[in-house]
Amino acid sequence: MEEEKLLAILRLQRSKAVGDILAKKLIVQVGDVAQIFKEKKTTLAKINGIGNHVLNHLFDTTNILKAQQEF
Numbered sequence: 001m002e003e004e005k006l007l008a009i010l011r012l013q014r015s016k017a018v019g020d021i022l023a024k025k026l027i028v029q030v031g032d033v034a035q036i037f038k039e040k041k042t043t044l045a046k047i048n049g050i051g052n053h054v055l056n057h058l059f060d061t062t063n064i065l066k067a068q069q070e071f
Contacts, residue, residue, distance in 0.1 A: 002034070003071070005032075005033055005034045006071060007034075007067050008033045008034040008036060008037055009033055010066075010067035010070055010071060011037065011058075011063050011064060011067045012026070012036065012058075014063040014067055015057045015058050015060070016057050017054045017057035017058075018054060021049075022049055022050065022054065025047055025048070025049060025050070026044070026047065026050070029047050030044075036058070037058070037059075041055050041059070044058070
């Protein structure tokens with residue numbers, strides 16, 4: 001598995017506001033787990049169940065650091 005995808009999976013798992021169902025929705029809608037973090041927030045906000053609270057957790061820098069440490 002690519003390093004970028006693995007880090008994206010770890011970031012998604014570390015996001016407190018994202019459970020299994022929202023994670024699956026994001027991956028299905030965007031097409032790739034790594035692409036989630038490349039999309040604009042406005043694009044992601046159009047997905048049912050994704051609001052500002054979820055977006056804030058997705059792009060929280062603490063999650064990035066934790067994922068990198070775990071990797």
